Each structure stands twice: as structure tokens, then as C-alpha cells.
Amino acid sequence: MTKYGYKFYTFSVHKPRDNDARLSLGELRGESAQAQGMSPSRTDALIALFGLLNGMLGRRVDERTKHLTIQDVRPAGRSVRFKVDLGTSGVSSTFIDPAAANAKPIFKRAEKHIESNERRGLIVAGTKSTVGMIALESWSNSTGSSQLMPLLKRGFSAHTGLVIDFDAVVHEQALHAFLEEAQIGAITLRRAGLPPDLADQLEVRDKEAPLGRLEMKISRGRIPEFKQRLTDKFRNDDQARAQLLSVGGLDFDEVNVKMQVGDRSTTLSIAAERMPSFVYQIPGREAPSDEEFYSEVQQMVPEVARAFGAIVGAGWETGNWSSSSQKTVVDLPTQEGARGEESGET
Template identity: 35%
Template sequence: MPSYGYMISQVCARKHAVKEPLRLGTLRPADDPSESGGADALELLYGIMHGLVDHRLTTGSDKTRHLTIKSVTGIGRCVKFTYEIGRSGQASTITDPDDDSGSAPFNRSPRHIETQHHPRRGLLVLPDRSTAGMLVVEAHGRSTRRDVLRDELKRSFRRVTDGLILDVDPVADAAALARYLEEANINAINLRRYSIPHDLAENMGQAEEAGSFSMKTQITGPFKRVFLKRLQNESDVRRRLLVMNDLDYNELNVETQSGDRTLTMSVIGDQAPRFINVIGSSRPSDQDFYASVNGSVSEVASGLGVSLPSNWATEGWSPEGAAYRIEPVTSSEEDADGSGGNE
């Protein structure tokens, strides 16, 4: 059963072709002592997200994966937000199980979007005196749609700041993560394939691939530490581990436990691992979700050397601040004015 949790990413802003990040409260160099006159990244990103409410977003070449921001709330140095995710491109026939004639009251075309019932939750934290902030998105299993939201925020931020780059990195705190993995115990390793191989399907009397295939394994002894480090750092090791017993697996998940904290590391192909902070097997309430998120944000901020103000998640915004919004620009308009660009 998929677990519920969240993924934390590090957020930084910088000038094009410059590595050094800018201070988030002014979007000026970190050694610039000026406290006023610059633009606040939190205000800009809140305005961008507020303007995107109820606009359906997609990314890249896969236009079947959708995200719609449903609400944004400014509080302290944060933006709380909710978003719906959906998928299109699936043709199917919906039948009435109670009708003996087998009538089909509804046929779904590839245009229709199937949206998940519960909206996802997220938090954007941008301390004004820091060069690093955090983006937190809710995860069901390993699904977050972070890439769709990330790409839109990067594109819009570059447009409204005349070319500044917004970096959103998948691992928020490599040093703290390394310390965690040193102490963690591996609970389970799960290899998943999204469909059963054709030859196995034939042996089971199935005409085509159907269902899914997974295998759990245990690793004991000192090899556990080496295993985690190599998974994290070596793409060829990740690729080889996804082939076992002559089966090509799509995904490898490692669940670790350290004290009361559970972390799942997901590997897909030779891509860098994704890390999910696990809350539990059922969808948490808003109170439980944000209590866990706020605790993790404080831990990660400490590891990054980021100083969070005491009211970072509590101070209310003025009506004027809450009303601020930036009108979105379509991709075609962006291409026309040349603001799309590369990093």
C-alpha cells in the first residue's frame, strides 16, 4: 500500500551563468548589506502562484500529466498551497454494473482528465536573510507532480525578474542526509515493475502484459551502509540493480528508519534518487501534515545553516499582501517575447 509523506527541495535564486545564490529577501548578492530597495522572492512567488490559481499546468512533451493550483495562503515567510493533479490520454468505457444489458452511460476520450479526489498540499519557505529556501510537496507513494510545479515556477520567475534563475534541487540537505543514512536501518528494499513481462503473461494464460510485479528483499550486515551510499552516488550501480533474475525493473525503493523518522529513497533508472519523508499509510489531516513538515523544515534549515525567524510560520499577512497576484503568461506568449530561454 502506498504511503503518504512529502518531498523537500532546496530553492535558490541566482543570476544567469552565475553560481552564487542571491539573498531571497532582496534578490541581491549575499554580501550586499542593503535591506531595502530589492525585490522579495517570497512576494514574487506568492504573486505568481496566486495568479496561477485554477490554471491547468502541464510540462515538457508529456501533456497528459496535469496540475492545478487551487489555493494559496501567505503566512510568515511561507506560502501554503493546495493543488490538484490529474491525468488524461486514457480512452475507456464506463459501464453500469447494475444494468444487465451492460449499457455504457459514459465513454471517456483521451481528452478527459481524471483528477484525484483529495488535493495535495505544499509549503514554500523563503527566509528573507538567507540564500536558500525550501519547497515541500505532498507525496502519495513517490508521486508528487513536483516537476510540473517546478517548471512553471522557474519559467514565471525568470519572466518577472528579467532573467533570474530559480533553482529547485531535489535533495534539500546532502550533509544532513548523509548523517541520517549513517544512522538509519534499512527496513525493506522493494523492486517494482509496472507491468508483467510478456513471457510471464503468456505462461499465466494472459494474451498481453497485465498487472504489476514487485519483489522485496532484505540486506543485513555492514553491506547496508555501502549499499545506500552507492545507490545515492553512482548511476551505473543504480542501473544494474534494476535488473535482477533477468527482469528489468522500473523502480527501486529503499525504506529506512532512524528513530521516529522514516525516509523512502526511490530510484528510477539511472536518475538521481528521490527522497520521501514518510508520515504514514493513510492520508494525514492538515494539522498532522503541516506539523510534520514544519518539524522537518526546521531540521533541514539547521543543517543548511539557514536562520528561520521565530514567526516564519505564524505571522499573518496584511490584506494588501494577500491580494497580490501576477497575471500568468501562456507558453506561446512567452516564446514570442523571448523570455523562455535556457539556463
């Protein structure tokens, strides 16, 4: 059964070779840059990201077996709503209807066929904030961030000459306070593929071992101790995260910690090569409507912003953009790095 929710990511902008000096997202070139005639899409990270999404609106971006199309993009205040269609190809398979009496194939998928799913998203970037947020819809913990974010990163750099980093390091003290309010429930470690000794015990053939999936759950008796040490493992320390993912002599790929914060449930995911991230569940068996999805995400923005060190002012989700800003289009450069051009602005 598909589980619906959303995941928050952080992002920040800096000059090349100056990673530590984060820029104000609405004033990338300083407060007077626009007054001096610079294009808003080169001085405001939110307008630049909107322009990139707008440039991909209604057209498919094909890169090998990955395919992406922006279906809708709507700016308001210091935020941008969007819908993205994510597709993959390169797989051949046969579909069978289990309810059919003869169980004959009903469709044969060729490698050229694209399997696609839509995700909704929300970008929030305070004018004076050096940390922005992107909320992406999650279907069973899959958000499509690995398809969307590299495109935004490449296009942003080509257009502005600046570097945008996603999944930036979170504000540690604020995150610690956030975790103190949470009630930790089940802890599950997952690993893709079976280790050789376990595969041998289960009499799994060598070629089938990588297809297995191993899960381990930590009992509630050790959870208080785990919570006390949890924030120490959040630091950008590869060795510490590796230790967290090594239990009982096995190296796991990820650990998921279920939490209850107020009346909302969330899952904290930690992987060896990435900073921790939260997945917030939306209850129900059916995908939420646009109204339900954005209402839920918008309610969480101020709370998550405090945890991530982002500045979100009152009325961040309201306010009309100028007609020229709404027409901003930033072309996505090819993977070879050709510069994007902007059109539609006056």
C-alpha cells in the same frame, strides 16, 4: 489502498550560466536591492513563487493533456501554504460499478474529460539560505511535481531573469548523518514492463509485456552492507545510480528503501535520472485533514532542513506579510517564453 504522505524537494536559484554560485533566497540581488527600489518579487524567491501561485489562483492552466489550478495560497513568515488541483485528460474509458448486479457501465469517459486530484504543499525559504524546500502531498508516491514545478521554473525565470532549479544536489555530509540515524527495513526494486526473456517464460504476448510490472525485494541479511554503500551512491553520478538499479542482470527503474527515523516511517526513492528523495508516510486509511497534514509537515521541516543543508530560522512559519506583498501576482508566461508581468503591488 491509497497511501498518504508527503515528499520534500529542494530548490536553489542562480544566475544564467553561473550554476555554481547559489543566491540567498531572500536577497537575490543583494541586501540593499529592495532599499534601492526593486520589487520584492524580483529580489525574494519566496515572494516570487507566491506571486506565481497567486497568479494561477482560481484559473485553470491547460497545456495539452495536463491541467492545473491553484485552489488556495496562504503566506506566513518564510513559508507559503497552497493547494493545487492536478488534472489529466486525453483518455477514453468506461466505468463499471462492481457491486451492481448487471455490471453495466455507469459512466463513459471521453478524451475531453479531466480527472483531477488535489494536493497540498508547503514552500519554505529562509532569507539567508541558498537552499529552499517544497513539501508536496503524496498519494501512493504521486505528488504531481512533474506538473507544478515546470510551471514555477518557467514563470520564475521569465519574471526575475534568474534560474530556479528543483531537486538540487543535497548536502552530502548532513544527509550521511541523517541516514546514520535511520533504521533500514525492506528494500524494493521496481521496473515498469517485463524483459523479453521473462515475458517469454511467462508466455506474455509481446504487446502486453510493456504493461507488466516487476518487483524484487532484497533480504534483510544484506541490508547492513547495502546501508554502508548507500551514501556513496547518492553523489550526482549517473553510472553509480545505474549500478545501484542493476540487480541480477535486470535494470530496474527505481529502488525504494523503507526507513524508520525516530517515530516516523519514510521511504527513500532513488531513480536512475533523478536525485534521491524521501517520502514520509502519514498513517491512516483516510486523507489527513489540513490541520493534520500541515502539523506533520511543519514538525519535520527543521529536521529535513538540516539534512538538505537549508537554513530555517526560529519562527519560520509565523509572521504576517505586508498587504502589498500579499497582493503580489506574477503572470505565468506561455510556453513560448513571453515575459510575465506583475500587478497588485504598491
